[in-house]
Amino acid sequence: MECLVKHFPANFKLMIAGDGQLLDFINDFIITNEMHNVEYVGFKQGSELNNLINNSSFIIVPSEWYENNPLTIIEAYSYGKPVIGANIGGITELIIENKTGFLFASRNMEDLSEKIYAANNMSDADYKNIAEEARKFAVLNFNEETHYNRLLGLYKSVILEK
Secondary structure (H helix, E strand, C coil): CHHHHHHCCCCCCEEEECCCCCHHHHHHHHHHCCCCCEEEEECCCHHHHHHHHHCCCCEEECCCCCCCCCHHHHHHHHCCCCEEEECCCCHHHHCCECCCEEEECCCCHHHHHHHHHHHHCCCHHHHHHHHHHHHHHHHHHHCHHHHHHHHHHHHHHHHHHC
């Protein structure tokens, strides 16, 4: 975390949502280092979470788990929010580098800091393009009809194997 703070752009506000084992450490670190541009908002859901996502520029997914299909990314894309995510598990299948977001080496704070810096320094036109691509990705891959057709195809393939 110290490396992230060292390279974190001062004009970039970071809001940390969620909970977990590092909760107390994060809160203490923010207070001890007088990080006025970092705020821990706790676990959020429903309209509170929707508002946080909607009012953000990017969503950072620093997961260390080999998640299959992280809903966080799908939610972000549905709002047209690009994602900066760890290159681990299913995250790598959802983020198209420089098109719908950025990937960083998992657990590598320096690489994450570089991606945040790159995101913070995008032109308005580049940001608009990446945000539109994120939204298109969600619409094309996660709408009801696509989901239904993929699920139906899976059922059909299982039945044919029997």
